[in-house]
Amino acid sequence: MNKLIPAIRIKSLSFFYGTTKALEGVTMDIHQNKVTAIIGPSGCGKSTFIKSINRISELEGKVRVEGQVEFYGQNIYERSVNLNRLRRQIGMVFQKPNLFPMSIYDNVAYGLRIAGLNSKAQLDEVVENAIKNAALWDEVKNKLHKSALGLSGGQQQRLCIARALAVKPKVLLMDEPCSALDPIATMKIEELIDSLRGELTIAIVTHNMQQAARVSDFTAFFNTDESRIGQMVEFGITGQIFGNALDERTRDYVSGRFG
Numbered sequence: 184m185n186k187l188i189p190a191i192r193i194k195s196l197s198f199f200y201g202t203t204k205a206l207e208g209v210t211m212d213i214h215q216n217k218v219t220a221i222i223g224p225s226g227c228g229k230s231t232f233i234k235s236i237n238r239i240s241e242l243e244g245k246v247r248v249e250g251q252v253e254f255y256g257q258n259i260y261e262r263s264v265n266l267n268r269l270r271r272q273i274g275m276v277f278q279k280p281n282l283f284p285m286s287i288y289d290n291v292a293y294g295l296r297i298a299g300l301n302s303k304a305q306l307d308e309v310v311e312n313a314i315k316n317a318a319l320w321d322e323v324k325n326k327l328h329k330s331a332l333g334l335s336g337g338q339q340q341r342l343c344i345a346r347a348l349a350v351k352p353k354v355l356l357m358d359e360p361c362s363a364l365d366p367i368a369t370m371k372i373e374e375l376i377d378s379l380r381g382e383l384t385i386a387i388v389t390h391n392m393q394q395a396a397r398v399s400d401f402t403a404f405f406n407t408d409e410s411r412i413g414q415m416v417e418f419g420i421t422g423q424i425f426g427n428a429l430d431e432r433t434r435d436y437v438s439g440r441f442g
């Protein structure tokens with residue numbers, strides 16, 4: 184593997200919802216232009232973890248973190264961090280497509296307009312490129328001004344990816360992006376992830392073990408400890424995690440022997 188550059192370094196990250204600790208002491212790197220899968224049983228803190236990487240978790244109310252998340256060397260939890268900018272640079276796609284009730288075009292142009300881009304020609308170009316990058320162009324090019332909510336679930340999810348790509352993020356976080364999709368739509372998202380590999384840093388939470396094995400370069404296995412607090416058990420190259428994990432709990436989980 185080529186030299187690895189950490190895009191995001193997570194150092195001893197603990198996370199609290201109010202007084203309840205959901206994550207304890209997570210330390211790992213998310214490497215630039217690689218795909219990192221986050222796997223583990225329900226409730227082990229995968230979503231909490233991924234949402235703490237662009238501080239979306241703060242929208243959930245009174246939350247607190249300990250430790251650090253460094254994005255190219257900057258601690259994102261510093262007071263001076265501009266949250267809008269951070270969330271543009273570290274985009275996110277959720278479990279269910281969350282498009283706005285507006286046209287296909289306007290959904291993708293939305294973030295661009297907020298960022299101050301108003302020239303129609305430039306908007307047209309960036310919107311087209313983003314939709315092409317999300318492997319959706321041929322399916323929507325003749326109905327760009329129709330409602331985005333008329334698209335199928337899989338198309339909507341790819342449009343969410345296009346919307347995230349339009350503002351040129353450095354990192355794309357995906358929280359179970361295929362859990363509401365059928366196998367064909369899932370395959371299209373996996374192909375899309377594959378086509379973005381090498382150009383974009385991606386972290387994906389998935390319950391689907393085959394998917395993690397298929398799409399990722401690195402895998403982190405999360406679990407809860409005896410106090411039901413989430414922790415990262417093991418991180419490594421995906422082939423090693425699935426074929427020769429060091430920790431017995433990882434081996435049990437990836438082989439389906441999880442109790």
Ligand SMILES: Nc1ncnc2c1ncn2[C@@H]1O[C@H](COP(=O)(O)OP(=O)(O)OP(=O)(O)O)[C@@H](O)[C@H]1O
Nearest residue numbers: 200205223224225226227228229230231232243413
């Ligand atoms: N908004 C919230 N307020 C309080 N507790 C929460 C909140 N969101 C999650 N939790 C708790 O934090 C813990 C971790 O939840 P999280 O959703 O991160 O796990 P997960 O591994 O992503 O689960 P799943 O695979 O079921 O989506 C759980 O105990 C959950 O109940």
